[in-house]
Amino acid sequence: MNGAERSQSATPILVVDGIELRFGGIRALDGVNLEVGRGSITALIGPNGAGKTTLFGVIAGFLRPSRGRVVLGGEDVTGLAPPRLFARGLMRTFQIPAVYERMTVLDNLLMVPGPQAGENLLTAVFASRAVNREEKAFRERAERVIAFLDLAPVRDNYAGQLSGGQKKLLELGRVMMTDSKVVLLDEPGAGVNPTLMKKLTDSIRRLNAEWGYTFLIIEHDMDLVAALCDPVIVMAEGKVLAQGPMASVRANDAVREAYLGSRSVAERVVAGP
Numbered sequence: 639m640n641g642a643e644r645s646q647s648a649t650p651i652l653v654v655d656g657i658e659l660r661f662g663g664i665r666a667l668d669g670v671n672l673e674v675g676r677g678s679i680t681a682l683i684g685p686n687g688a689g690k691t692t693l694f695g696v697i698a699g700f701l702r703p704s705r706g707r708v709v710l711g712g713e714d715v716t717g718l719a720p721p722r723l724f725a726r727g728l729m730r731t732f733q734i735p736a737v738y739e740r741m742t743v744l745d746n747l748l749m750v751p752g753p754q755a756g757e758n759l760l761t762a763v764f765a766s767r768a769v770n771r772e773e774k775a776f777r778e779r780a781e782r783v784i785a786f787l788d789l790a791p792v793r794d795n796y797a798g799q800l801s802g803g804q805k806k807l808l809e810l811g812r813v814m815m816t817d818s819k820v821v822l823l824d825e826p827g828a829g830v831n832p833t834l835m836k837k838l839t840d841s842i843r844r845l846n847a848e849w850g851y852t853f854l855i856i857e858h859d860m861d862l863v864a865a866l867c868d869p870v871i872v873m874a875e876g877k878v879l880a881q882g883p884m885a886s887v888r889a890n891d892a893v894r895e896a897y898l899g900s901r902s903v904a905e906r907v908v909a910g911p
């Protein structure tokens with residue numbers, strides 16, 4: 639893929655450049671190049687083991703690549719720790735929702751570090767009046783988030799009592815407590831029932847259009863991807879295989895082969911030799 643083919647996003651908010659990472663003998667990431675356009679809802683798809691979650695780990699600072707760069711908003715952020723990346727506007731959710739089970743829904747939202755946290759913590763300590771004002775605004779924001787996500791009926795329930803889908807919504811709620819610019823979602827649709835699924839996709843769409851978040855989303859549900867995401871980036875075996883609108887990616891021979899390869903393996907496993 640050359641620069642012209644990627645020109646759709648003139649000033650990408652996120653650039654992944656030649657990222658390599660090994661786990662022992664496995665080349666989990668084998669020179670990944672991709673760009674995420676500012677204001678886009680970009681999908682990251684690919685067969686199991688393609689390296690998608692590992693790439694999220696690298697982008698969000700949880701894993702250190704052996705080669706390559708991650709550039710966020712024009713700044714090289716490779717190797718920065720997650721809190722530093724968070725302070726620069728990058729937020730990540732997990733394949734398995736990371737909520738505090740023994741805290742209420744409201745408290746889960748209030749636990750999220752505010753926009754001023756991290757680098758300006760000291761300033762905040764010396765400006766307690768301003769802090770009080772900010773705390774009030776933060777609480778009001780939490781209430782708005784709860785209303786937005788239809789979580790009012792479970793506002794004071796422990797997060798551990800929520801359904802899988804409600805936990806996914808709560809995770810999205812934690813994103814909404816931040817002024818993040820780029821949000822990485824790892825399989826937001828997994829284990830979510832159809833009703834909540836609609837709420838989830840509507841919320842992502844509105845957060846993109848109205849709140850200005852850029853999304854990079856790993857997802858296996860191709861209907862969800864087709865309905866929500868453009869462009870779609872396809873990974874296989876630690877590399878980017880194709881990129882473009884869903885229709886063109888679906889028609890791509892290399893992509894079909896990558897998915898077919900894994901399906902034929904699955905069929906052999908099910909059917910026997």
Ligand SMILES: Nc1ncnc2c1ncn2[C@@H]1O[C@H](COP(=O)(O)OP(=O)(O)O)[C@@H](O)[C@H]1O
Pocket residue numbers: 661664665666684685686687688689690691692693
């Ligand atoms: N912590 C780890 N230790 C060793 N190997 C891992 C680890 N995490 C992922 N892998 C391997 O790296 C490759 C990519 O995995 P992953 O990023 O989870 O793929 P995907 O999310 O696309 O399914 C796979 O071969 C997987 O087995």
Ligand SMILES: [Mg+2]
Pocket residue numbers: 690691692733
């Ligand atoms: Mg994964």
